[in-house]
Amino acid sequence: MKISDSELEILRVIWAHNGRMMFSEIVDEIHALGFEWKNNTILTFLARLSEKKILDVQKKGRRNEYIALLTEKEYLEQETKDFVGKFYEGEVKGLIATLVENELISDKEIEDLKEYWRKNKE
Incomplete structure (x- = not known):
């Protein structure tokens, strides 16, 4: 379920x-938010999201209501699984090693993760 950056903004x-x-x-x-997209451009993004079964469209009189069919959390979980699978062959350790080796994660974030791990393992 690949979506464009613009679709993600929507x-x-x-x-x-x-x-x-x-x-x-x-x-x-x-x-x-500062986007200068025309209405037709926004409609195109919404139509694509609907075709991908990420949004549902319901008529309210002559107007359309757009309803997300998955939560942000569900989307992030799937994208994370896909990313780790594609780039790290499913090994989260490789992702974490990359973050540490390239100083993309701070010591405080590591400690926060350790605490999170301890709390959620109980």
Whole structure:
């Protein structure tokens, strides 16, 4: 389920509003974020997300409401699994080694992860 960066921006807006928004609300929010996309461009992204079964579209009179069919958490879980599988052959240790070796994770973040691990192993 690959989505473009632009489609992800649309999804983030919808997720931030409990996973449901009317088209006009999406347009207002996208423009408030500084995107200068035309309405037809936004409609194209929404149509693609609907075709990919990531959004459902429900008619409310003559207007469309867009409903996320998966949560942000579910999307991130799937993307993370795909990433680790593709680049690290499913080995999370390789990902963590890359983060440590390239100083992309701080000592504090490592300690926070250790604490998280301890709490969630109980």
